[in-house]
């Protein structure tokens with residue numbers, strides 16, 4: 001091997017380790033037990049719900065495709081079985097990125113019809129382009145409003161909420177176990193992302209939080225799309241945050257002030273500890289202003 005070739009391979013290796021699979025190399029899948037046969041799994045990306053019925057496992061979301069092997073190994077650990085069903089709470093790759101792998105391994109994938117439509121087509125958000133997913137990654141069973149399936153001897157209620165984080169969000173509720181997965185309609189202890197380009201809206205996020213509050217009680221274990229497990233009280237605080245931010249921004253808009261003259265720190269005051277790397281006060285203000293200006 002010439003020195004030039006060796007150098008080229010070395011550079012290629014460094015580059016790929018910065019940008020490629022290695023981002024996931026150190027990720028471990030951790031479980032939190034919620035009930036006898038129900039877990040929350042965390043790795044990288046959106047929180048996963050795992051429901052075990054003998055040797056069958058149902059996943060609510062599945063994170064990035066690069067983590068599928070680790071998630072499958074964790075399911076073998078906990079269930080001595082495999083994933084036969086997947087429900088997608090929405091189309092984003094940090095939640096549904098494993099669809100292709102789980103679909104190939106035989107899982108039946110359920111999602112709202114808009115999830116399938118968006119995954120089947122290239123999605124462009126500013127400079128970020130998400131290519132269309134291969135056919136094997138697409139949901140096989142879709143629904144327009146609600147769906148109920150029976151697993152582990154209890155009903156699993158899948159409910160569509162309109163134009164919240166995207167236009168294809170679903171809640172997954174296990175009423176007998178009293179567990180609710182809210183997908184990205186709930187970011188716990190951090191500012192939420194609203195994908196206005198996918199039909200998401202601040203009003204829909206507020207309505208989704210209100211719908212969830214109608215479902216839960218003090219004993220409900222709530223799995224948020226991101227952040228730690230939550231309770232009804234946490235969800236109430238998050239609802240207060242959403243409505244407060246909307247009111248504060250509207251008070252600017254009502255007196256004719258544009259985005260440049262708004263003070264994001266004042267808009268999120270009282271909740272500023274929820275700022276994080278992806279969404280700070282500036283970005284969240286931008287998102288809500290964009291949503292309101294679209295009439296969403």
Ligand SMILES: [Zn+2]
Nearest residue numbers: 090092165184
């Ligand atoms: Zn999302």
